[in-house]
Structures are given as C-alpha cells and as structure tokens.
Amino acid sequence: MESIDKEISLNTKLNTHFAGRVVRKDLTKKIKEGANVPVYVLEYLLGMYCATDDEDSINEGVERVKKILSNNFVRPDEAEKIKSKIRELGQYTVIDKLTVKLNEKKDFYEAEFSNLGLKGVAIASHYVKEFEKLLAGGIWCILKMNYFYDEEVRDASPFNISNLTPVQMPNLDIEEIFNGRRQFTKEEWIDVLLRSIGMEPTQLENNVKWHLLARMIPLVENNYNLCELGPRGTGKSHIYKEISPNSILISGGQTTVANLFYNMASKKVGLVGLWDVVAFDEVAGITFKDKDGIQIMKDYMASGSFARGREEKNASASMVFVGNINQSVDVLLKTSHLFDPFPEAMAYDSAFFDRMHYYLPGWEIPKYRPEFFTNEYGFITDYIAEFFREMRKRSFSDAIDKYFNLGNNLNQRDVIAVRKTVSGLVKLLYPNGEYTKEDIEEILRYALVGRRRVKEQLKKIGGMEFYDVHFSYIHKENFEEEFVSVPEQGGGKLIPEGMGKPGHIYLVGHGETGMIGVFKIETEVVPVQVSLRERDLALIERLRKA
Structure with a gap:
C-alpha cells in the first residue's frame, strides 16, 4: 500500500510542478508498437493531448494522436x-x-x-x-x-x-527544471529520470539505477568517452537511438575519417561536429577505411580536437562504445582482458583505452523483461533531451574540490576522467548545484570505480606502466584517506592473474640499489629479411654436414 501511495505522490508531484511536460509512458508503448515514429515526436503529441489524469480524456487523446499519425506522418x-x-x-x-x-x-x-x-x-x-x-x-x-x-x-x-x-521542444526554460528539482528528493529525482527513459525503478536494484544514469552522462557532458560491454538484451544502445534527437548510433561499426571527423573535399565537419553523442554499436565491427582513422580518433578522444589538412578542428561530441561479451566475465579475465571484444587493431592498444573515462559493467544490468518498463509518468522525451543539451553548457568538474582531494595513484588522465564523470552525474542529479558533501562523496566513489576498472585492464594489457591502480580520495577536513575497489579480480597483485602473453615472463631479482623487486621481461618475434646469398650458403652448409 505504501508503494502505491508513493507512486501516486510522485505522479501527482510531476503533474503539479511540470504540467504539460510529462506523459504516461504506457501510452508511448501502446502507440510506438504500431507507429514507426521517433519516441520524442510521439511523446510531444501525447503531451499535447494526454496531459491529464482523467481516463476518458486520455483515451480520447490517444485516439486523436493515432489519427494524426495515420493521416499526416510522412513515410x-x-x-x-x-x-x-x-x-x-x-x-x-x-x-x-x-x-x-x-x-x-x-x-x-x-x-x-x-x-x-x-x-x-x-x-x-x-x-x-x-x-x-x-x-x-x-x-x-x-x-x-x-x-x-x-x-x-x-x-x-x-x-x-x-x-x-x-513537434519538438523549440526552446527550454532551464529555470523551470532548477525550481522543479527542489520539490523532489534525490531518490525521487532518480526515479523521475529513469521513468523518463521508459524504465521502472521499483523493479531495479540500486547499482542498476546508477548504471542507467551513467548511460546518460555522454548526453550532458562534452567530450565524454564511455565504454559499455555486456550480454545481449540489456538495452545498451537504446538510449542513444530512441531517447535523444541529439545523438546518433553507428550500427555495424564501419566508418571513414571524412564521415566521422572532416571531409577534405567538401570542407565540412563530420558527425562529431553535428551531434552531441556519436555511439558505436557492436564495437567488434569498428573499422576505418583510412589507415590513420584510429590515430585521429585517439587524438580526438584525448583533446576534443583533430588535425585535418592545415587546420585543427574542435568538436564537443561524446564517444560511446557499446558491444557484447560472448563469454562470462570470469573466463574473459582469466584468458584475456575486459576490452577483448574490441577489434584486433584496438584490442591491445593501451593508449586508446587509456582515453576511456568510464567502463560501465554491462553484465551487472539484467536482461530487459516487460516488468522493467514503466507505466507511470515521466518527462516527455524531447523535454528531457533539451534539458540534457542545455546542461552541456555548464560544468561541475570542480564539485569535489570543496570537500575532497584525490589520491596520489591517479595520474592526469585519471583525474580528468573522474572529474568528468562527477560533473556529468551532478548535472543529472543536482542540476541546480544544490548538493551536500555526502551527495558528492557518493558520486565520487562511483566515478572512481568506473575509471579504476579501465586502469585494471590497462595493467593487464600494458603491464607495469599502469601499476598505480589503488585509487583513493582524501577528506579535506580530517585528511582521512579512503580507497575504492572494483568487483572484478586484479589490482591487489603486482603480477596479474590469468594467462599471460607469449614471450612475457616475471622474475624476482636485485635492482641497482640492492633492493629486491619484481621484473618483467618481454620478448618479441620480429620478421628478418635474409638475402638470397645468405640463404643459399646456409643451405649448402647444412647439405655438407649431412
């Protein structure tokens, strides 16, 4: 009974403080199944004709929307x-x-x-x-x-x-959201955000809620690089395809530098200059027709700029990489690393993966079932998309500085990644900038875990170059240091567990100072060009001995 009262209260709050900006999500599902129109267009019409609690008026509005789509939508x-x-x-x-x-x-x-x-x-x-x-x-x-x-x-x-x-929001009053946010608790606001993308929070565990929020960070944060790998059927690409008109999903993975970054012939900036988010579906298929494609992508992911011809271009699009893991995480960790599903050209490129700001563990999100989709009220999709776009103009990357310092194991790229994740989550949860130390600490811990997951895998790929994985933060008031860990194995040992690469060996020995240390020796087979004369002489010598 208490749960039902809570739902009524939240629905009532939404209709009170955001009148005309919300819609019942079960109506979207009913019409979407028979109409191939973008969700943000559909929900705008539903918001116009079904923004009421009266069931008869809602049914009448739904029929009107159906009629409009049937008669006027251009296929x-x-x-x-x-x-x-x-x-x-x-x-x-x-x-x-x-x-x-x-x-x-x-x-x-x-x-x-x-x-x-x-x-x-x-x-x-x-x-x-x-x-x-x-x-x-x-x-x-x-x-x-x-x-x-x-x-x-x-x-x-x-x-x-x-x-x-x-039939999209032509403009947005951001103060309306700032003022409306004050009427909701943190838990209520998280539920509102999740229902706005069609999910039912009462059916989800707390860590799953946070993972779904993390999928939204690229939509509110400029130049944010997110990786999510996991099982099929967990909705990894849904938010980038259906929820926002400001993101584009590249299916299949194949693209060109001209299409993605800059076309030298037409002098036009590619997708990164036209969209807020460029998402790659099925990372295993990412290929560039250009040899320098991955190098340009690495440059862009690090700096938000890229050089083409005589000019350097800037863009703010975030990059998202989603894909499937075809085996259990335990098996993958023992035989390889968590970036293994990426194509061979990237799979052991530590510099590429070091640019990832967050690794979202898709295996912690359950496969979608009908009960995971909400029938309650949420923001009209286009309204929340415009809210996301407006928040890209703001930054909360300094939110941690008032309360915390970061530990000494975080290098510059780690610090940038953590700050960006914190900024993105603050924009989502506390857009008006009203938060407490406890709020920031909760977000900071989540941000550190995701970046440490990246660093742990870099340690497996690149060895001792990435030894500093013990991430921590320090309370400014009492200088108490707290460490964060990741559920996946690794991090606590100098020598990574599992099968190593051929030709790599670890040994214990004395260093120049006389102290005992762990050393890693890497051997590599390289092709050698042997002249025809040398090969003939070697053959003659073998025949002579025979």
Whole structure:
C-alpha cells in the first residue's frame, strides 16, 4: 500500500510542478508498437493531448494522436503519394523533419524535408528566427503545405509552407527544471529520470539505477568517452537511438575519417561536429577505411580536437562504445582482458583505452523483461533531451574540490576522467548545484570505480606502466584517506592473474640499489629479411654436414 501511495505522490508531484511536460509512458508503448515514429515526436503529441489524469480524456487523446499519425506522418515509401495529395487538394498537413539553410545567392531561406524528399522549398524568415533549431540539425514539425506552380518562375519549388508548428521542444526554460528539482528528493529525482527513459525503478536494484544514469552522462557532458560491454538484451544502445534527437548510433561499426571527423573535399565537419553523442554499436565491427582513422580518433578522444589538412578542428561530441561479451566475465579475465571484444587493431592498444573515462559493467544490468518498463509518468522525451543539451553548457568538474582531494595513484588522465564523470552525474542529479558533501562523496566513489576498472585492464594489457591502480580520495577536513575497489579480480597483485602473453615472463631479482623487486621481461618475434646469398650458403652448409 505504501508503494502505491508513493507512486501516486510522485505522479501527482510531476503533474503539479511540470504540467504539460510529462506523459504516461504506457501510452508511448501502446502507440510506438504500431507507429514507426521517433519516441520524442510521439511523446510531444501525447503531451499535447494526454496531459491529464482523467481516463476518458486520455483515451480520447490517444485516439486523436493515432489519427494524426495515420493521416499526416510522412513515410518515405509514401512520399510521392503525399506530394500528389498536396497538388490535387491544394493544401495538406504533414509531419516531417525539416532542415533549413540560407541560400545566400538568392537571399532566402530554403527548407529540406527528410521523408518527403523535397528540397529548395521557401520558408518565411520569421519561422527561422522563432525556431533556431531549424538551422542546427532540423526539427520535426506539423506543416500546412500549399501547391502553386508558376510557369514564369520555373526554378522555384511549387510547394510552399503556409503554417509551421514544431513537434519538438523549440526552446527550454532551464529555470523551470532548477525550481522543479527542489520539490523532489534525490531518490525521487532518480526515479523521475529513469521513468523518463521508459524504465521502472521499483523493479531495479540500486547499482542498476546508477548504471542507467551513467548511460546518460555522454548526453550532458562534452567530450565524454564511455565504454559499455555486456550480454545481449540489456538495452545498451537504446538510449542513444530512441531517447535523444541529439545523438546518433553507428550500427555495424564501419566508418571513414571524412564521415566521422572532416571531409577534405567538401570542407565540412563530420558527425562529431553535428551531434552531441556519436555511439558505436557492436564495437567488434569498428573499422576505418583510412589507415590513420584510429590515430585521429585517439587524438580526438584525448583533446576534443583533430588535425585535418592545415587546420585543427574542435568538436564537443561524446564517444560511446557499446558491444557484447560472448563469454562470462570470469573466463574473459582469466584468458584475456575486459576490452577483448574490441577489434584486433584496438584490442591491445593501451593508449586508446587509456582515453576511456568510464567502463560501465554491462553484465551487472539484467536482461530487459516487460516488468522493467514503466507505466507511470515521466518527462516527455524531447523535454528531457533539451534539458540534457542545455546542461552541456555548464560544468561541475570542480564539485569535489570543496570537500575532497584525490589520491596520489591517479595520474592526469585519471583525474580528468573522474572529474568528468562527477560533473556529468551532478548535472543529472543536482542540476541546480544544490548538493551536500555526502551527495558528492557518493558520486565520487562511483566515478572512481568506473575509471579504476579501465586502469585494471590497462595493467593487464600494458603491464607495469599502469601499476598505480589503488585509487583513493582524501577528506579535506580530517585528511582521512579512503580507497575504492572494483568487483572484478586484479589490482591487489603486482603480477596479474590469468594467462599471460607469449614471450612475457616475471622474475624476482636485485635492482641497482640492492633492493629486491619484481621484473618483467618481454620478448618479441620480429620478421628478418635474409638475402638470397645468405640463404643459399646456409643451405649448402647444412647439405655438407649431412
């Protein structure tokens, strides 16, 4: 009974403090199953017509949304049919994604339709001034389209836009979220965030909740590098594909430097300059057609910039790497390392993995079942996506400095990684900057664990170069030092457990100072070019002896 009262209270709070910004997530599920539209478009319409507690009004609103989608949403395979309707009827309403650019040669704005396939359609400048996102990646809109063919102006499109209404949030009042956050406890706010991405927090353990929050960090933090490997069916890529219109998921893994970073021919920045998050699905398939692709990616992951031609370009997109582990974690740790699913070109590149800010243990997240998806209220997806994007302009990387120092085992890259993770989680949980020492300590411990997981695997790959894995933080008030550990094996021993690489051997001996120490000797087989004359002489010598 207490649980039911809590749900009623949280739903009531949301509808009170964020009226018109929330939607019942079971409605999204019902319509999404039969309509191939982005979740953020669907939920915007549901927020318009179903933002009420009255069941009859909700049912009426759902039917209205279904009708709008059925009649007006443009499917790419029906584009010609819709264009014909606009021509024959003279006017018709469509739902499509609109991108606008300025045609400086003719001095007017022209629109391009994503599904309808139209280009060069004139659009009034007041729409561009009112909804600037039209110029920056595009917006899904409901549009009233007219058709008029003028024989005297043959190079102009006969289609024109008589009315435009965005079905994404055209703007966001961030103070509304800051003020609304004060009405919720930390636990309630975590539940709100998880329900906003469709999950039911009452069915999830606490550590799983934090892992799901960590998946959101790349959406709020600039240049954040996240790796998540785990079993299939745990929703690793879902948030980057469905939840935010500001992220892109590269399926299959194959890409080019021109597509991802910079096209030298067209002089245009690639995906990292156009999206907040670039996520790679199935890391095992990541390949670059260019030989220098991985090197450029490493440069970008470290600094947020990359050099192409004579220029250095900057971008703020976060990089996410998700993939499957096809065997148990215990077996993987004994035979290899936790980055093993990456392609061969990266699998033993310690410099590449050192740029990962957090390793999210996907094996700790259960496979999704129907009861894990919520039927309660959460933020409209596009509303929370705009909140995430707005928070990218802010930083809380110094939040730990008031209360803690970091231990001496953290090098500069470790410190940057931990600070970025802390900043991202503070943006999610305490966006208004109101937090206590205990709040920051909880976040700091979580951040240290994820970075130490990276460092432990680097130790297995790179050996003693990464010996300093004993991460800790120090209380400023009493100088008490506290250490964090990871559940996976390793870290406590100088010689990593499990099978080592061929040609590597550990031994104990005296150093130059006379102290006993552990030494590692690495041998490597390299190809040697032998001249034809040398080979013939060697053959003659063997024959002579025989």
